[in-house]
Amino acid sequence: MAKKISGPRILTANLLGDGLVVFLGKDGSWAPSLESAWLAHSNDDLEQLEALGGEAARSNTIVDPYLVEVEDTGSTLLPVEMRERMRARGPSVNLEFNSKSNGHALVADQAVAG
Amino acid sequence: MYRYDEFDATFVSERVDQFRDQVARRVKGDLTEEQFRPLRLMNGLYLQLHAYMLRVAVPYGTLNSKQMHKLAYIADKFDRGYGHFTTRQNIQYNWPKLPDVPDILEHLAEVEMHAIQTSGNCIRNVTADQWSGVAADEVEDPRPYAELMRQWSSLHPEFSFLPRKFKIAVTGDKADRAAIAYHDIGLRLKKNAAGEVGFEIFVGGGMGRTPMIAARVRDWLPKSELLGYLEAVMRVYNLNGRRDNKYKARIKILVHELGAEEFTRQVEEEYARLDAPQGLPSDQELERIAAYFAPPAYEDLAENDAVHTQHLVDNKDFAEWVERNVAPHKITGYAIVNISLKPVGGVPGDATSGQMHAIADMAEKMSLDEIRVTHEQNLVLPNVRKHDLFAVWQELKEHKLADANLGLATDIISCPGLDYCGLATARSIPISQDISIRLGDIKRQRDIGDLKIKISGCINACGHHHAGHIGILGLEKRGVEYYQITLGGSGDETASIGQIIGPGFSSETVTDAVETIVDTYMDLRKSGETFLEAYRRVGAEPFKEAVYATH
Ligand code: HEM
Numbered sequence A: 001m002a003k004k005i006s007g008p009r010i011l012t013a014n015l016l017g018d019g020l021v022v023f024l025g026k027d028g029s030w031a032p033s034l035e036s037a038w039l040a041h042s043n044d045d046l047e048q049l050e051a052l053g054g055e056a057a058r059s060n061t062i063v064d065p066y067l068v069e070v071e072d073t074g075s076t077l078l079p080v081e082m083r084e085r086m087r088a089r090g091p092s093v094n095l096e097f098n099s100k101s102n103g104h105a106l107v108a109d110q111a112v113a114g
Numbered sequence B: 001m002y003r004y005d006e007f008d009a010t011f012v013s014e015r016v017d018q019f020r021d022q023v024a025r026r027v028k029g030d031l032t033e034e035q036f037r038p039l040r041l042m043n044g045l046y047l048q049l050h051a052y053m054l055r056v057a058v059p060y061g062t063l064n065s066k067q068m069h070k071l072a073y074i075a076d077k078f079d080r081g082y083g084h085f086t087t088r089q090n091i092q093y094n095w096p097k098l099p100d101v102p103d104i105l106e107h108l109a110e111v112e113m114h115a116i117q118t119s120g121n122c123i124r125n126v127t128a129d130q131w132s133g134v135a136a137d138e139v140e141d142p143r144p145y146a147e148l149m150r151q152w153s154s155l156h157p158e159f160s161f162l163p164r165k166f167k168i169a170v171t172g173d174k175a176d177r178a179a180i181a182y183h184d185i186g187l188r189l190k191k192n193a194a195g196e197v198g199f200e201i202f203v204g205g206g207m208g209r210t211p212m213i214a215a216r217v218r219d220w221l222p223k224s225e226l227l228g229y230l231e232a233v234m235r236v237y238n239l240n241g242r243r244d245n246k247y248k249a250r251i252k253i254l255v256h257e258l259g260a261e262e263f264t265r266q267v268e269e270e271y272a273r274l275d276a277p278q279g280l281p282s283d284q285e286l287e288r289i290a291a292y293f294a295p296p297a298y299e300d301l302a303e304n305d306a307v308h309t310q311h312l313v314d315n316k317d318f319a320e321w322v323e324r325n326v327a328p329h330k331i332t333g334y335a336i337v338n339i340s341l342k343p344v345g346g347v348p349g350d351a352t353s354g355q356m357h358a359i360a361d362m363a364e365k366m367s368l369d370e371i372r373v374t375h376e377q378n379l380v381l382p383n384v385r386k387h388d389l390f391a392v393w394q395e396l397k398e399h400k401l402a403d404a405n406l407g408l409a410t411d412i413i414s415c416p417g418l419d420y421c422g423l424a425t426a427r428s429i430p431i432s433q434d435i436s437i438r439l440g441d442i443k444r445q446r447d448i449g450d451l452k453i454k455i456s457g458c459i460n461a462c463g464h465h466h467a468g469h470i471g472i473l474g475l476e477k478r479g480v481e482y483y484q485i486t487l488g489g490s491g492d493e494t495a496s497i498g499q500i501i502g503p504g505f506s507s508e509t510v511t512d513a514v515e516t517i518v519d520t521y522m523d524l525r526k527s528g529e530t531f532l533e534a535y536r537r538v539g540a541e542p543f544k545e546a547v548y549a550t551h
């Protein structure tokens, strides 16, 4: 059962096979970027997201789905928690090896979250 | 080095087959994640922040060149071309894919490696002084006993389900390079008054949210009685340890709650009762294990090598590297080469596959095929002829591995923190990089002298911050990272726990605070006094004043 909503949320998980972070998109597919993530604004939305997450976990596409609170800045979605911002962007180090890592202006972001 | 016997080889290869089957069943959906999780953890496979992470054991930190080549091969073929050496003398891969893991484990088994006992509430991979068997002042090589304990603990069903994970470290030297006082059990080989070698036994050390220095429970125990005595320790723990509360379940809490004296009394009582401890090895078995650690084929060399001496005179950079990174060897004409994995601004403990291959080649050609991993996240070529030191240095330089900073301010320990770890509260690697760049000038580092900075990304303390002369702990408040500083910790034979100096610092100001602390030390030190000695003389006050006056 979904908790009462305080801010918009998206659904995230890790792919079962390669373990990588994914977000549930508006079209129902799982993508590595949160840009096109399905944004839940109401409790009904939340319940639907959770149901889809449970289904995807049962069908062994993903593991450990959960909701992440985000801030919708208009141009981008920004997870409220530091940990979730890191998951969305990839490591801020070893950039030569980690292609997903980009836009690591985490310090600046903190003003938004603070 | 220890070689698998038939039993080990069968055991490991059966485990690989079993895991291959479990992965197939998981992918097909015959196993749920809840059912699969404990199985993958038993094989060293975690799900971290961004991906799976595989932790591969390097028992007592000893590798041969074939094994190092294999680690490099795995990094290339199944990961992103690099690996992270940890404070537990393991290597972690950050990006393995689940269907590949059985293949990775099979590759590891080919070179007698595995990922067993790197997770769970069992006796973990036993760690050892990285200079075991070669240190000039060593009483005896402790690794045969580490191997003995590995076999003993692997086979003991009773010890696979402990109240909590259990870590053992061994050293054969007076100088403690294995942080034994910070382990559940720490063992030091030493001689008694009669000149016989035995074990000094410490119990109940640990990091985490309740850091503790281990209590000495036995000043000297005959070597042959080791397993019997450990069995008594484990029984007292198993009977009394708190299984009800994860945070209180470590043996350190039991030792603390009972008091060292009462704990020791109970162990001795249990030990006296144990007339025939289970599974004690025969003398033959001990000899069989010890034979695997027999010294390699050293040559008969002179103390000094003219070519080497000339290079020292001719090349200042080389001489400085030798001074910091090369240590005396117990065999005449040989030296211990310490390879820093801490380039200024780099990621502590990381090595690329190219670097791993290069080190493996050097080990084969110039270190009698041996490599060691240190708990300070560096590597060692333990058997280098003085004659070859210059060639090794040049080769290391070519692979960006010749930083002459061993034990200096930029030889920082850092856990993966929030860049990789699912439990982290803050990032630790970028802070270590920032500090490393700030203090990176080698002249300044040499002037500062011995200094251990250690950083953890959460209270679990994988980065040993409690044992840092300067310790940094990353925390988080309302979505913002901040950093707490401790001073005066030490993980050596004078072990102590660092004390918090006051309110924490932001990610932008923590490096300034560290620099202020270092500058304060430079101002107040007496001639020849290290940072730790100065801190122990003057206490925290002058440092606090300096740091908080400017904030
Ligand atoms: C990235 C995945 C990791 C996870 C999930 C993890 C988890 C943990 C946890 C939960 C503890 C606390 C245990 C306790 O107090 O009972 C711990 C302690 C520790 N870990 Fe890790 N760790 C990770 C990586 C590492 C790495 C990379 C290192 C080495 C750099 C390391 C070395 C240690 C050490 C030395 C301790 C302290 C042992 C003690 O409490 O006495 N861990 N770890």
Ligand code: SF4
Pocket: B415, B416, B417, B418, B421, B422, B423, B424, B425, B456, B457, B458, B459, B460, B461, B462, B463
């Ligand atoms: S100290 Fe915390 S952040 Fe660092 S590796 Fe350990 S569990 Fe992860």
